[in-house]
Amino acid sequence: MAGLCGSFKACHCCTARIGPSVLDCDTAMLATEAARALRAGADYLHLDVMDGNFVPAISFGANVIGKLRAHHPKVFFDCHMMVAKPEEQVEQVAQAKAIHPDTKKNLLQFTFHIETTKSRGKTQEVIDLVKQNGMLVGLALNPATPVEHVLPYLDQVDMALVMTVVPGKGGQSFMVDMMEKVRHVRAKYPEKVCSRELVALEIFRCG
Numbered sequence: 747m748a749g750l751c752g753s754f755k756a757c758h759c760c761t762a763r764i765g766p767s768v769l770d771c772d773t774a775m776l777a778t779e780a781a782r783a784l785r786a787g788a789d790y791l792h793l794d795v796m797d798g799n800f801v802p803a804i805s806f807g808a809n810v811i812g813k814l815r816a817h818h819p820k821v822f823f824d825c826h827m828m829v830a831k832p833e834e835q836v837e838q839v840a841q842a843k844a845i846h847p848d849t850k851k852n853l854l855q856f857t858f859h860i861e862t863t864k865s866r867g868k869t870q871e872v873i874d875l876v877k878q879n880g881m882l883v884g885l886a887l888n889p890a891t892p893v894e895h896v897l898p899y900l901d902q903v904d905m906a907l908v909m910t911v912v913p914g915k916g917g918q919s920f921m922v923d924m925m926e927k928v929r930h931v932r933a934k935y936p937e938k939v940c941s942r943e944l945v946a947l948e949i950f951r952c953g
């Protein structure tokens with residue numbers, strides 16, 4: 747059975763961190779639901795922000811992320827920004843910044859989609875803006891987007907989010923053919939690639 751890196755042997759890159767999406771939880775009880783996920787073993791939280799534009803659905807935004815921070819001051823938040831103009835939300839999301847008191851690690855990441863910036867020539871600008879606002883940077887790519895679109899930026903970002911579902915809703919089937927993109931990114935950046943659904947698949951495989 748292949749590991750996270752696609753290797754058929756156990757190796758260092760098969761270490762996984764679990765960051766569940768809270769999209770399909772009872773969002774009226776978000777802080778409690780997040781606590782439940784963390785108690786169950788989540789290492790961090792994946793927060794799906796949807797604007798009704800880049801994707802049809804609307805979920806929650808920076809204001810809710812800020813409120814959630816008050817309940818979870820030591821938890822890493824990966825904010826998956828499924829929004830058409832990520833640059834307009836950087837400052838608001840940055841309000842939820844936090845540094846872990848013991849590890850001194852940055853606990854906030856702003857992950858935006860290359861599809862929203864590439865055609866406007868704004869990818870570099872958004873990366874810079876996110877960093878200026880004190881957050882880690884994630885770069886996401888849709889299943890239909892070639893991996894080559896993100897490669898020029900991977901030296902500068904903290905994470906590549908290889909989507910293995912079409913962005914917009916929860917509960918979809920894992921697209922196993924996206925593994926090729928994961929392998930491609932991992933070959934050069936073993937610590938930078940993330941595919942949440944992939945992690946779920948591996949847990950399933952391991953029983």
Ligand SMILES: O=C(CO)[C@@H](O)[C@H](O)COP(=O)(O)O
Binds near residue numbers: 794828913914
């Ligand atoms: O970004 C997305 C979808 O747009 C993902 O984070 C999913 O929303 C996760 O949902 P489940 O697959 O866990 O139901």
